Amino acid sequence: KAGVTQTPRYLIKTRGQQVTLSCSPISGHRSVSWYQQTPGQGLQFLFEYFSETQRNKGNFPGRFSGRQFSNSRSEMNVSTLELGDSALYLCASSLTRRGETQYFGPGTRLLVL
Amino acid sequence: GQQLNQSPQSMFIQEGEDVSMNCTSSSIFNTWLWYKQDPGEGPVLLIALYKAGELTSNGRLTAQFGITRKDSFLNISASIPSDVGIYFCAGQQGGSQGNLIFGKGTKLSVKP
Numbered sequence: 001k002a003g004v005t006q007t008p009r010y011l012i013k014t015r016g017q018q019v020t021l022s023c024s025p026i027s028g029h030r031s032v033s034w035y036q037q038t039p040g041q042g043l044q045f046l047f048e049y050f051s052e053t054q055r056n057k058g059n060f061p062g063r064f065s066g067r068q069f070s071n072s073r074s075e076m077n078v079s080t081l082e083l084g085d086s087a088l089y090l091c092a093s094s095l096t097r098r099g100e101t102q103y104f105g106p107g108t109r110l111l112v113l
Numbered sequence: 114g115q116q117l118n119q120s121p122q123s124m125f126i127q128e129g130e131d132v133s134m135n136c137t138s139s140s141i142f143n144t145w146l147w148y149k150q151d152p153g154e155g156p157v158l159l160i161a162l163y164k165a166g167e168l169t170s171n172g173r174l175t176a177q178f179g180i181t182r183k184d185s186f187l188n189i190s191a192s193i194p195s196d197v198g199i200y201f202c203a204g205q206q207g208g209s210q211g212n213l214i215f216g217k218g219t220k221l222s223v224k225p
Contacts, residue, residue, distance in 0.1 A: 042116065042218065043156075045212040045213065048212055058212065102146075102213060104157070106155045107154070107155045
C-alpha cells in the first residue's frame, strides 16, 4: 500500500506570494491533518479535514487555509507569504478521526525569501 | 501552542547501550505515539499506545502509556548506529480534538 505522498517536495517563494501544497493520503484513509515544523516551534498542528470539511483548526492566522476533495486528497494554501512561514509542512492521514494512528508524508520544504 | 515536555533534548551514547526518553504533560491523553524522524523526511511511526498502563514492544523498542495518562516513555535496547535520529512523542486527546500534540524531540547520536 502506498504511503502518504506530498508534492512538491521543495519550494522557494518570495515574500507576498502565495503557495499551494498537495497531499494524497494512504488509500482508504479519510482524515488528513496538516502540521508545520520549524526548529524554533517544533511540530504544530494547522488543521484537520474529514469528509471534505475542516473539523479542527490550530492556532494559525487566516492566511493558512486548506481544503479536501471527495477522493480525500487535500491541499493547503498560504497567502501573502512571510519569512517566518519557511518550514517543513507535513501532512498526515488516518483511517477516521477518532483515535486512529496518523501516518506522515515526507513533507514539503518551503523556503520564503 | 500546547506542547509536551520531552526529555532529554539530546543524547550521545555508545553503540550497544540502552536509551530511555520520556514525555510528560499536565493534560490527559487518550493516545500516545512515538515517532522517529530522519533529516528531510516526515516522522515515521514507531509505537502507538491506546490504553493507560499499556506496555508495547516493537523489536528493540519498548514504550509505555503512563497510568495517569499524562506521561509515556520509550526505551531502545542495545542501540545501533541506524538508531540515530530525532524521536518525538505525540499525544492525542481524542474527542473533537483529534490533532496530535508533539514534544520537542530527543536527538539521538550513537557512536560506533
